[in-house]
Every structure is written in C-alpha cells, then in structure tokens.
Amino acid sequence: MRETMKKISIAALIIAIGAWTPFVPAAQAAATEASAEATAAAPVKLRWEIVRNEVAGQGGRTKARLSVTALRGQPLPAKGWSLYFNCMDGLVTGALPGNLVLEQVVGGSLFRVRPAAGFKGLPAGRSLNIDYYYPNLAIKMARAPVGPYFVFDAAPDVAYAIADFQQQLPTRAEQLKRPADKHALVTTQDVFHRNARADVLPASALPPIFPTPLELRTGAGRVQLARAPQVIAGPGLQNETAAARALFARYLPQQGDANRAPVPLRLRIAAVGGQSSPEAYELTINSDDGINITGNTAAGVARGLQSLHDLLPLPSQAAPIDLPELEVTDAPRFAYRGFQLDVARNFQPKAVVLKTLDLMAAYKLNKLHFHITDDEGWRLEIAGLPELTTIGAVRGHSTKEGVRLPPTYGSGPRADDPHGSGYYTRADYIEILRYAAARHIEVIPEIEMPGHARAAVKAMEARYHRMQAAGEQGAAKYLLNDFDDRSVYKSPQEYTDHVINPGLESSYVFIEQVVAQIAALHREAGVPLKTMHMGGDELPHGAWEQSPVSRALMQKEKLTSTADLWDYFYNRVDGILRKHGMFASGWEEMGARRSAQEGAQQLPNPRFTQRGFSLYVWNNTPGNEDFAYRLANAGYDIVLAPVTNMYLDMAANGNPEEPGVNWGAYVELDTVYDFKPLAMTSAGLTEAGRRHIRGIEATLFSETIRDASRLDYLMMPRLLAVAERAWAADPAWAQESDATRAAALHRAAWSGFVNVLGQRVLPRLDLERGDVAYRIAPPGMVVEGGKVLVNHVLPGLTLRYTTDGTLPTVQSKPVTGPITAKGVIQAAAFDRTGRAGLVARIVNR
Structure with missing residues (x-):
C-alpha cells in the first residue's frame, strides 16, 4: 500500500522556458516548523540540497549534501555530538567522507550523523559538507x-532543534537528470495543452447540481424567495430541519418582506419511486407547491438539502433568490463513498476532523475511514491500556527505552510537537462520532495489524517491563511481541520490530480489549459499530518465521507455513469482531493468499470468501491491475482504493516542488476523474463479482502532512472528483466503445465538471468557509505568434500576471486575453479570498 522503495526512472528535461516558482519556499517552511520545536539555540545551521542524480538504466541513485555551519562563537568539537534527522525511504548508511558516520538509529526514518576517529572538528563560522x-x-x-x-x-x-534549516529546490541539470519515463518534469506548455482539453462554459451552461444527479428535469418558471422559507418537516428529521434553517439564514432574513408569505420547504421521509438506496431523494421546486424534498431515509433528505444548497446563488450575490423550477430524482451509484484520513503518521486535532466531515457531507461522501493507529502513533484513548497514549501517542527524542516513540516524519525532538504527538480522548471520539452521524457519515476506525503496529507493540512492551519491575501480576496479559523472536524482516518503512505476534495468546486478549472498548464508545455515542478495519497490509516477508511461540502454535494447530498462520490470525480476529456483532474490513492482503515468493502475484484466499470480509484494494500497480476484480469474483466485498487514481498523498506531477510522494503514481485532478471503477479487464468482472463492488475510496496518508493547510492542498479539489465518480452514474464516455465518440463525450463531461468547480463549487467554498487551502494549480502558458496565451484547469478562477519580475498579487493585471508584453511573464490563479496558487513563468522573446 505504501511501498516507498520502488525503483523509479525518469526523463532528462531541463526547462529554460516554463519553469515553476515554488508556492511556498521550502527553506521558509522548514525554518518556520523547526523554530517552533527549538528547545534551545542549536549550535549549527543547516542547508540541504541534491548534488546530482546518477542515472543508470531505468533507475539510479542520488547524491545529496547536508551543509552544517558552526555558528560564530560555537565551534563544533571533534567528537561527542550527533546530528539527527528524519528521512523517508532510507539512506545508504556507513562511513562518509571526512571521517563521519551515517547511521540508522532505529527501524524507521530516524538517522544520525556523528564524527568518527580522525574528525578534526569545525571552527566557529566555518561550514562542513556532509555528502x-x-x-x-x-x-x-x-x-x-x-x-x-x-x-x-x-x-x-x-x-x-535546528531552527535555521533550509532545503534547496533542485534546479540545475545534474540535479534534475532523469531517465526517460513518466517522471519527466512538467512545463507550463504541457499544462496549457492539458488544460485545453476542456472548453470554457458560460454560467448558464453549468450543471446546476454537484455531483451530477441521476435525473434532472427543468421547468420554464422561477420561484422567488424574498424571505427564508417556512420549513415543514416530518418526524425523524430534526438535524435536517436545523440544517435547512441554518442554510437559508446565510442568505435571507427570517422576516423579510412581511407582505409576502414564505415559500414552504417541506422535508419528509417516504419512498422514492424506483430507488432503493437509503440515500435516494426527490427534490421539486415549482411556483404552485414551493420546495419539496423527499428521501427514502433522513440521509436521503440530507442529500437533497445539499442539492438545494447547490442551486442557491453564491453568498456575495444579492437577495432575493430566484430558484429554477425543476424536478430531481437522485440516488448514488455506490453505497460506499469514502475518504480515508490518516492521523497516525502525523496527528490532526479534532477541529480538523470535524472540518473534514463537513467537506465530505457537502459533496455527498458517506464513509470516513479513520486511520487512527500505525507504526508511528496510536491516536485513541483506550480504557485499561493507558500506555497506548502515554507512550504510543507521543514522539520525541529520548535515549531511554519505553518512554516514547522516536521522532518521525519531521516531528522533531520535542514530545509536545502537535503533529508528532497527540490523541483523541474518549470524549473527543464520541463527539466526532456524533458529528459524523448528524451528517449521515459512518466512521470506520482502523486498527492496524499485524504489521504497521509498532506504536502498539512498543507501548505494550513498556507496560510489560513497568509491571515486571513493580512485581505486578498480569504483566504479559497484553504483550504483543515474542522476546525470543529472531525473525529477519524489514518493512517498506524500514521497521524490523513492528509486528504483532500471532503465537501469543496475549495478542488476541489485546485485540479483544481494543475492539470492545471502541465498540463501547460507538454505543455511547448512539452510533453502533458495524465494522472495524483491521489492517492487514504490508506484513514483511520473514516475519514470524523464527519466533518460538509462533512455531509452537503452528505445530499445535498443524499449520505448514506462515501463510497458514496468517489465516489462523485473521480467523481469530474475525471471531472477535463477530462476537461484537461486526463484520471484518481490511486491506486486500487480508483476503489474499500469501505466496512464499516475495513479489509473486497474489491470489484470492479461498478460506474467507464466505465470511463477509470487506476488502479495500489499493494495489493496481503493474501485474496487479485486475486483483480487485478477481477478489470480487471470488466472493469478497470490495472497496476500490487504487493507488494510481485514489491516493491523494501522491503528488500531482514530478516537479520537485509539487508536494506529496510518488512511489505509486502521480495523481492530477483528471487522473481521479478518469477512473473507471467497473472497467472490464482481461480477467473480466463477472456479474456476481460486480455485485460485490461496494464503492470507492480516496486515501490520504499523512507522512508529508505537518499542518492542516497541506492536508487541504492534497485533499482538495481532487476529493471533488472522487465525489463525482462515486455518486454520479457511470458516464457515457466510459461506456462508449467508439474512441472518437468517447473522446467527444469525455470532453463535454470534463468541461462541465471543471467549469462547475471553478465557477461555483470552489467559489462557494471560499465565500462560505474561507478556511480550505485547496490546491490552486499553476496556469498553463504558451507563446504563439509573439503572444502569451494563458489558461487554467478550472475556468472561473481569476488569472493575474506580471512582467516586471515580481510575483503576481491580487493587485496585478488580470488576464483578459493574449498577453503581448515581452520578457518574463509570470502568472497565477487566485481564489475568491485573494489567495494565490502556484506561479507559472514563461519568456516571450
């Protein structure tokens, strides 16, 4: 799922015309974060850069440099110090030039440089290059x-903490050298041509409701609202009634024109003709009967209210409100429309989770897959197991075992870092559950196991040692690791001690305690838990093989391989969930038959096909493109979460300054939009298999997310394409076999999508919230006939440009047509709050 060590090859392309200007200087961002972590003045300042990419075939390696400068008055001694830092994906450790040593401190991303014999020290004010x-x-x-x-x-x-730390973006030819493949740099010209695949539409031609409804019939008239409508609601719609009143309070006075009766807005639960989905609804607006929303359930009424919201003018437009007469019958394509939020790698406070739920509800998403545990953090208070949060939820520097987890993903040395450390109290979690339920969003907590469990493993190990030292009974009750295990393995994240051992009965006691406590929290919140996501991904080959307790269990149960041990483990996990009235969810590996050969094609595991497992399939990389369909054909329920289309932690493109990772793909807005969930493959999806496809999910892992603005940037607006693909019916372009006709249908649909985002959906988000720092892509630019042409992926955003070498601001000239000025032209798009996006640059000679 997060295989960060894949070999990558890229194309050599150095741009003289069409380079990007970084949206946030890396040096500034790094210095700002580090200064907040500083406990005292560090004796050095630090610079980092890539020296060169050394390409070999389709792969290669990179030489990088840390430049350490001893501050004036503070020389660096010849011995007795270490420079620590996190680095994703691993480094080549060992002796370095200049009598230095690079070491991996523990499994994971923490490294250090220290002096070896012969290092001479560094005088104050001098610099040392560490290559x-x-x-x-x-x-x-x-x-x-x-x-x-x-x-x-x-x-x-x-x-x-080193406050003065700068990261230099690679710009030179040797820094950007790449073999020829999909990782080529993207120029402003490339962006222009990509943007040109859509037409600019007038406001009158925009789709009126987002996501695209199932059926929409427009009438000839209009319904005018001079005052807030009178909400008339049936039973069971308290939340929807409050939401309707709050919605119109933004736009219209309650009293308004006293000479005109308020238009009725009727909300009711009743059968929607021809639609079985609980989220189906009918919305009618006409001058004779006012506004009516009928839903199969309260959830359907809520979705109908959101569609009514779409029909309102933007907040900046004056009252009264004219609504079109129309009839809408709508229902989602997929029952499961999800977003996975990872708060384990880097923590996000409760307010950010609530904001995320608001965004999901606004675009009719209904499942929050809450990734609350991983190797680097346990983020939920569990009664009876305080170490999970006192140790497993805290990261920071320490030389003592069992105090806290090590710094990871840039969390730095301080234990109070707000993203490295943190967890939700029981009260926090209950509040999140109730907030989600009011918006008809199901929260599915994920407890990672048996791999990706280092936070839990180390917390329970510390509990064991504390109780042993105190002579307390039951020290080993929740122990997760076998101290005599000599298995040799390494996860993609470089861990060698992060796996729950299935040979220990205490592992199942721990799982039972956690499941029972989380289920109790859901009951207390009034939203009983239907399923839990029980992990299952990336168990490293070699795990368990040299564990005496696992070997003893295998002998007792007559298991012939660790693949059989895997089945035994998840058979026990499934039994625990069933005891609590739940079915099991997990990553695809939970229903896969592990091969003894690493890298071999996975096969559906026949043992669990009738258990009702729900598998989240992420791996559609080469050789695994059809695995989701093969699992569905075998009888597993499937949520499609393919890395190449739905992993929002992936960068938009290969340009160095574009945030995100790239181990699986690059994911632009159209990459998500173009996903065909039920496209036929060579293996084929049977009709029975098709019925097992529950829906789709976007995934956002947080290794690179140190603040809420980066979360917004990676999530939006790509999440809007997820919403469209999950709710709207299979588009005509995806079903058309004629390539020419399919291309024309796609252009029309894509044009409608990007125009409604740029002209209405995102402007409404700006004007109603103003706190979502979504990605504003750079404009596309080309020179034709001595003029600069400028476009944007989202028509409707304001484009501004400069010709004097300064970056565009809200006071800069707007782009109203071809630019005739000569020299360096810089352009950027701006949202309704005046926030600038990425800057593009081109030379018009």
Missing part, C-alpha cells in the same frame, strides 16, 4: 531530511 547517497533516485522533496536536531554525548537526553 551521502539515497539508494534510489530522489525525485520529490518529500525525501529531503526533516526535523533536524543536535545532541551532545555529554547530555544525551537534551536535544537542540
């Missing part, structure tokens, strides 16, 4: 070191 290698090509800035800090041997538990 090292990445084993693969470092294409994205996500692989730059983050969270650096300094420690002296004389005081090993005192860490000094």
Whole structure:
C-alpha cells in the first residue's frame, strides 16, 4: 500500500522556458516548523540540497549534501555530538567522507550523523559538507531530511532543534537528470495543452447540481424567495430541519418582506419511486407547491438539502433568490463513498476532523475511514491500556527505552510537537462520532495489524517491563511481541520490530480489549459499530518465521507455513469482531493468499470468501491491475482504493516542488476523474463479482502532512472528483466503445465538471468557509505568434500576471486575453479570498 522503495526512472528535461516558482519556499517552511520545536539555540545551521542524480538504466541513485555551519562563537568539537534527522525511504548508511558516520538509529526514518576517529572538528563560522547517497533516485522533496536536531554525548537526553534549516529546490541539470519515463518534469506548455482539453462554459451552461444527479428535469418558471422559507418537516428529521434553517439564514432574513408569505420547504421521509438506496431523494421546486424534498431515509433528505444548497446563488450575490423550477430524482451509484484520513503518521486535532466531515457531507461522501493507529502513533484513548497514549501517542527524542516513540516524519525532538504527538480522548471520539452521524457519515476506525503496529507493540512492551519491575501480576496479559523472536524482516518503512505476534495468546486478549472498548464508545455515542478495519497490509516477508511461540502454535494447530498462520490470525480476529456483532474490513492482503515468493502475484484466499470480509484494494500497480476484480469474483466485498487514481498523498506531477510522494503514481485532478471503477479487464468482472463492488475510496496518508493547510492542498479539489465518480452514474464516455465518440463525450463531461468547480463549487467554498487551502494549480502558458496565451484547469478562477519580475498579487493585471508584453511573464490563479496558487513563468522573446 505504501511501498516507498520502488525503483523509479525518469526523463532528462531541463526547462529554460516554463519553469515553476515554488508556492511556498521550502527553506521558509522548514525554518518556520523547526523554530517552533527549538528547545534551545542549536549550535549549527543547516542547508540541504541534491548534488546530482546518477542515472543508470531505468533507475539510479542520488547524491545529496547536508551543509552544517558552526555558528560564530560555537565551534563544533571533534567528537561527542550527533546530528539527527528524519528521512523517508532510507539512506545508504556507513562511513562518509571526512571521517563521519551515517547511521540508522532505529527501524524507521530516524538517522544520525556523528564524527568518527580522525574528525578534526569545525571552527566557529566555518561550514562542513556532509555528502551521502539515497539508494534510489530522489525525485520529490518529500525525501529531503526533516526535523533536524543536535545532541551532545555529554547530555544525551537534551536535544537542540535546528531552527535555521533550509532545503534547496533542485534546479540545475545534474540535479534534475532523469531517465526517460513518466517522471519527466512538467512545463507550463504541457499544462496549457492539458488544460485545453476542456472548453470554457458560460454560467448558464453549468450543471446546476454537484455531483451530477441521476435525473434532472427543468421547468420554464422561477420561484422567488424574498424571505427564508417556512420549513415543514416530518418526524425523524430534526438535524435536517436545523440544517435547512441554518442554510437559508446565510442568505435571507427570517422576516423579510412581511407582505409576502414564505415559500414552504417541506422535508419528509417516504419512498422514492424506483430507488432503493437509503440515500435516494426527490427534490421539486415549482411556483404552485414551493420546495419539496423527499428521501427514502433522513440521509436521503440530507442529500437533497445539499442539492438545494447547490442551486442557491453564491453568498456575495444579492437577495432575493430566484430558484429554477425543476424536478430531481437522485440516488448514488455506490453505497460506499469514502475518504480515508490518516492521523497516525502525523496527528490532526479534532477541529480538523470535524472540518473534514463537513467537506465530505457537502459533496455527498458517506464513509470516513479513520486511520487512527500505525507504526508511528496510536491516536485513541483506550480504557485499561493507558500506555497506548502515554507512550504510543507521543514522539520525541529520548535515549531511554519505553518512554516514547522516536521522532518521525519531521516531528522533531520535542514530545509536545502537535503533529508528532497527540490523541483523541474518549470524549473527543464520541463527539466526532456524533458529528459524523448528524451528517449521515459512518466512521470506520482502523486498527492496524499485524504489521504497521509498532506504536502498539512498543507501548505494550513498556507496560510489560513497568509491571515486571513493580512485581505486578498480569504483566504479559497484553504483550504483543515474542522476546525470543529472531525473525529477519524489514518493512517498506524500514521497521524490523513492528509486528504483532500471532503465537501469543496475549495478542488476541489485546485485540479483544481494543475492539470492545471502541465498540463501547460507538454505543455511547448512539452510533453502533458495524465494522472495524483491521489492517492487514504490508506484513514483511520473514516475519514470524523464527519466533518460538509462533512455531509452537503452528505445530499445535498443524499449520505448514506462515501463510497458514496468517489465516489462523485473521480467523481469530474475525471471531472477535463477530462476537461484537461486526463484520471484518481490511486491506486486500487480508483476503489474499500469501505466496512464499516475495513479489509473486497474489491470489484470492479461498478460506474467507464466505465470511463477509470487506476488502479495500489499493494495489493496481503493474501485474496487479485486475486483483480487485478477481477478489470480487471470488466472493469478497470490495472497496476500490487504487493507488494510481485514489491516493491523494501522491503528488500531482514530478516537479520537485509539487508536494506529496510518488512511489505509486502521480495523481492530477483528471487522473481521479478518469477512473473507471467497473472497467472490464482481461480477467473480466463477472456479474456476481460486480455485485460485490461496494464503492470507492480516496486515501490520504499523512507522512508529508505537518499542518492542516497541506492536508487541504492534497485533499482538495481532487476529493471533488472522487465525489463525482462515486455518486454520479457511470458516464457515457466510459461506456462508449467508439474512441472518437468517447473522446467527444469525455470532453463535454470534463468541461462541465471543471467549469462547475471553478465557477461555483470552489467559489462557494471560499465565500462560505474561507478556511480550505485547496490546491490552486499553476496556469498553463504558451507563446504563439509573439503572444502569451494563458489558461487554467478550472475556468472561473481569476488569472493575474506580471512582467516586471515580481510575483503576481491580487493587485496585478488580470488576464483578459493574449498577453503581448515581452520578457518574463509570470502568472497565477487566485481564489475568491485573494489567495494565490502556484506561479507559472514563461519568456516571450
């Protein structure tokens, strides 16, 4: 799912015309974060850059440099210090030039540089270049070191965060060298031609409701609202009644024109003709009967209210409101329309989760897959197991075992870092559940196992040692690891000690306690838990093989391989969930038959096909494109979450400054939009298999997310394409076999989608919320006939440009047509709040 060590190859392309200007200077961002973490003045400042990419065939390696400068008055001694930092994906460790050593401190992303014998020290004010290698090509800035800090041997538990830390974007030819493949740099000209695949539409031609409804019939008249409508609601619609009143309170006074009766807005639960989905609804607006929303359930009424919201003018437009006469019959294509939020790798506060739920509800998404545990953090308070949060939810520097988890993903040395450390109390979680339920969103918590469990493993190990030292009974009750295990393995995240051992009965006692406590929280919130996501991904080959307790269990149960042990483990997990009235969900590996040969094609596991497992299939990389369909054909329920289309932590493109990772794909807005969930493959999806496709989910892992603005940037507006693909019926272009006809249908549909986003959906988000820092892509630019042509992927955003070398601002000239000025032209798009997007640059000679 997150195989960050894949070999990557890229094309050599150095741009003289059409380079990007970074949207946030990397140096500024790094310095800002580090300064907040500093416990005292660090004795050095730090610079990082790529020296060169060394390409070999379709792969290669990258040479990088850390430049350490000893601050004036503070020389660096010849021994007795270490420079720590996190670096995703691993480095080539060992001796370095200049009598230095690079070491991996623990499994994971924490490394350090320390002096070896012969190092002479560094005088104050002088700089030292530390050159090292990445084993693969470092294409994205996500692989730059983050969270650096300094420690002296004389005081090993005192860490000094390095506030003055700059990361230099690669710009030189040797830094950007790449083999010819999909990782080529993207120019402003490339963007222009990509944007040109859509037409600019007038406001009158925009689709009126988003996502695209099933059926919409427009009438000839209009219904005018001079005051807030009178909400008349049937039973069971308290939340919807409040939402309707709050909606119109933004736009219209309650009293308004006293000489005109308010238009009725009737909400009711009743059968929607021809539609069985609980979220189906009918919306009618006409001058004779006012506004009526009927839903199969309260959820259907809520979705209908959101469609009514779409029909209202933008908040900046004056009252009264004229609504078109229309009739809408609507229902979602998929019952499961999900978004996975990872708060384990980097924590996000409760307010960010609630904001995410608001966005999901606005675009008719209905499942929050809540990734609350992983190797790097356990984020939920569990009664009876305080160590899960006192240790497993805290990251920071320490030389003592069992105190906290190590710094990861740039969290730095401080234990109070707000993203490295943090968890939800029981009260927080209940509030999140109730907030989601009021918006008809199901929260599906994920407890990662048996891999990706280091936070839990280390927390329970610390519990064991504390109780043993105190002579307390039951020290091993929840222990998750076998101290005599000599298995040799390494996860894609470089961990060698992060796996729950299935040979320990205490592992199942732990799982039972966690499941029972989370189920109790859901009951207390009034939203009983139907399923839990029980992980299952990326168990490294070699795990369990040399564990005495696992071997003993295999002998007792007559299991012949660790693949059989896997089945035993998930048979027990399934039994725990069933005892609590739940079915099991998990990543695709949970229903896959593991091969003894690493990298071999996975096969559907016949053992669990009748258990009702719901599998989330992420791996559609080469060789696995049809695995989701093969699992569905075998009888598993499937949620499609393919890395190449739905992983929102993937960068939009291969340009170094574009945030995100790239181990699986690059994911632009149209990459998500163009996903065909039920496209036939060579293996084919049977009719029975088709019925097992529950829906689709976008996934956002948080390795690179240190603040809410980066979360917004990676999530939006790509989540809008997820919403369209999950709710709207299969588009005509996806069903058309004639290539020419399919292309024409696609252009028309894509044009409607990007225009409604740029002209209405995102402007409404700006004007009603103003707190979503979604990605504003750079404009496309080309020179034709001595003039610069400028376009944008989202028609409707304001484009502004400069010709004097300064970056565009809200005071810069708007782009109203071809630009005739000569020299360096810089352009950017702006949202309704005046926020600028990425800047594009081109030379008109």
